[in-house]
Amino acid sequence: MDPGVCFSQLLLFLHLVTVNCSPGALLDVVVDRYDIPKVCPREVQTEDFIRYHFNGTFFEDGKKFDSSYDRGKALISQVGLGRLITGMDRGLQGMCVNERRRIIVPPHLAYGSIGTGGIIPPDAVLVYDVLLLDIWSTKDEVEIRTLSKPASCRRTTEASDFVRYRYNGTLLSGEPFDSSYSRNATYDTYLGQGDLIKGMDEGLLGMCVGERRVIIVPPFLAYGENGYGNFIPGSAVLVFDIHIIDFHNPEDPVEIRVTHKPQECNMTSEADDLIQYRYNCSLMDGTLLYTSDQYDSPSFTTLGANKVILGLEEGLRGMCVGERREVVVPPHFGHGENGAGGVPRSAVLLFELELVKLQKGVPEGYMFVWLEETPDPLFPAMDLNGDKQVPLEEFALFIRLQVQEGKGRLRPGIDADSIIKDMFDNQDGNKDGKIVEDELTVKEDEDTEELH
Numbered sequence: 463m464d465p466g467v468c469f470s471q472l473l474l475f476l477h478l479v480t481v482n483c484s485p486g487a488l489l490d491v492v493v494d495r496y497d498i499p500k501v502c503p504r505e506v507q508t509e510d511f512i513r514y515h516f517n518g519t520f521f522e523d524g525k526k527f528d529s530s531y532d533r534g535k536a537l538i539s540q541v542g543l544g545r546l547i548t549g550m551d552r553g554l555q556g557m558c559v560n561e562r563r564r565i566i567v568p569p570h571l572a573y574g575s576i577g578t579g580g581i582i583p584p585d586a587v588l589v590y591d592v593l594l595l596d597i598w599s600t601k602d603e604v605e606i607r608t609l610s611k612p613a614s615c616r617r618t619t620e621a622s623d624f625v626r627y628r629y630n631g632t633l634l635s636g637e638p639f640d641s642s643y644s645r646n647a648t649y650d651t652y653l654g655q656g657d658l659i660k661g662m663d664e665g666l667l668g669m670c671v672g673e674r675r676v677i678i679v680p681p682f683l684a685y686g687e688n689g690y691g692n693f694i695p696g697s698a699v700l701v702f703d704i705h706i707i708d709f710h711n712p713e714d715p716v717e718i719r720v721t722h723k724p725q726e727c728n729m730t731s732e733a734d735d736l737i738q739y740r741y742n743c744s745l746m747d748g749t750l751l752y753t754s755d756q757y758d759s760p761s762f763t764t765l766g767a768n769k770v771i772l773g774l775e776e777g778l779r780g781m782c783v784g785e786r787r788e789v790v791v792p793p794h795f796g797h798g799e800n801g802a803g804g805v806p807r808s809a810v811l812l813f814e815l816e817l818v819k820l821q822k823g824v825p826e827g828y829m830f831v832w833l834e835e836t837p838d839p840l841f842p843a844m845d846l847n848g849d850k851q852v853p854l855e856e857f858a859l860f861i862r863l864q865v866q867e868g869k870g871r872l873r874p875g876i877d878a879d880s881i882i883k884d885m886f887d888n889q890d891g892n893k894d895g896k897i898v899e900d901e902l903t904v905k906e907d908e909d910t911e912e913l914h
């Protein structure tokens with residue numbers, strides 16, 4: 463036997479002898495709380511279930527008669543209802559998780575003058591060294607402790623939301639069993655649909671984006687008596703440290719907040735317009751993913767041309783030059799369940815937008831549109847000098863006049879000379895460098911898109 467153990471047993475023995483005359487004469491259990499944690503939110507009381515480790519030795523010679531370590535796992539028991547020997551029912555009272563105590567039990571509160579099954583002799587004084595790992599009661603509910611809540615919170619989580627969060631999972635003793643950080647990814651799930659353990663389905667409700675809370679779940683709302691895998695023992699209370707990154711509902715629309723509106727705002731962006739805009743694209747926790755500031759000049763796009771994600775398209779519509787917005791885009795209007803280069807799966811995106819330039823556009827497939835009635839007949843209007851033929855120069859002059867007078871519009875974003883040349887070539891059926899009335903008529907009959 464380890465001489466150190468021998469020595470301490472001896473000291474204890476001497477101590478007890480001086481105080482109590484003889485250990486056999488102990489009237490009640492003697493409890494020595496030799497290691498009490500600084501924080502003790504809860505103490506064992508009657509009817510509590512506990513999970514604990516122990517070493518049981520005989521007072522007389524320090525020999526071991528039982529140990530949870532030899533059994534390979536911590537013991538689970540209910541305290542104070544006679545399921546344990548009376549000495550333990552009493553000696554465990556008031557214990558904290560992570561506390562270590564020694565409980566010395568006289569025979570009349572243990573196995574009496576008969577002993578038990580050849581293991582405990584008659585009239586044995588028993589010494590239990592106990593380490594408490596877990597406490598819960600069947601009356602327990604999910605316990606929530608808010609650690610931090612953002613000042614502004616437009617909406618909180620509810621059932622059927624899809625939530626993305628980071629977490630650290632520990633047992634009450636502080637032993638970690640799982641963490642989203644170990645996988646370097648958020649945990650993503652629907653709420654209130656039974657995808658999670660009951661306690662989490664409940665504990666994650668009512669949270670803001672960015673909120674941090676601790677959720678403590680009793681085993682009957684977690685993994686029950688069986689536990690889970692190698693990491694969660696049976697009947698364990700679970701402590702989840704949660705940080706909500708974002709959440710959305712599959713029904714959520716794109717959310718647009720105008721943060722600055724110029725006083726003069728009589729022309730706004732719509733489909734077909736060519737716009738130039740500045741943007742920042744971040745995750746809801748503030749992580750910047752993309753910004754137009756990384757390029758030499760703000761981005762260009764033609765609205766309605768399916769060039770940007772749906773949510774951004776919507777957020778860019780109805781803006782006037784100089785306007786600024788914050789646009790929240792749920793994943794079904796963004797990059798969806800699979801994410802995309804740098805955008806995590808099912809992530810909600812926050813765009814900060816500023817419209818820099820707006821050029822009114824023409825519908826898809828058109829190079830030029832009339833903003834007023836098409837001149838009818840068209841050819842004489844085009845034939846500015848009345849010589850019955852329209853060469854490129856005259857055609858160009860005519861089109862530019864229409865644009866100047868606000869009667870027509872050329873497709874923005876493309877060099878005007880080359881559009882006009884294209885339009886001219888389209889009308890000049892026989893390619894002789896001039897348009898005559900017949901050519902135009904034939905084209906008109908074919909429902910020419912270019913000029914109408």
Ligand SMILES: *[C@@H]1O[C@H](CO)[C@@H](O)[C@H](O)[C@H]1NC(C)=O
Pocket residue numbers: 515516517531562591592593
């Ligand atoms: C039980 O004994 C083992 C081996 O000596 C020791 O590691 C463990 O901490 C003891 N447990 C308690 C609760 O005292």
Ligand SMILES: *[C@@H]1O[C@H](CO)[C@@H](O)[C@H](O)[C@H]1NC(C)=O
Pocket residue numbers: 628629630641643703704705
């Ligand atoms: C989880 O633990 C890591 C590492 O200790 C820590 O950085 C992080 O803030 C914790 N996360 C939560 C949600 O508590």
Ligand SMILES: *[C@@H]1O[C@H](CO)[C@@H](O)[C@H](O)[C@H]1NC(C)=O
Pocket residue numbers: 646
């Ligand atoms: C975790 O993910 C981030 C962002 O996707 C990446 O930059 C980082 O390298 C990853 N770390 C590990 C350890 O996988």
Ligand SMILES: *[C@@H]1O[C@H](CO)[C@@H](O)[C@H](O)[C@H]1NC(C)=O
Pocket residue numbers: 726727728729
């Ligand atoms: C907007 O309307 C004002 C008068 O209401 C006018 O002076 C101004 O030129 C208009 N601006 C644009 C861009 O059309």
Ligand SMILES: *[C@@H]1O[C@H](CO)[C@@H](O)[C@H](O)[C@H]1NC(C)=O
Pocket residue numbers: 740741742753814815816
């Ligand atoms: C993007 O973020 C930078 C840095 O915070 C800021 O200066 C800029 O104005 C933002 N851009 C937009 C379009 O809001």
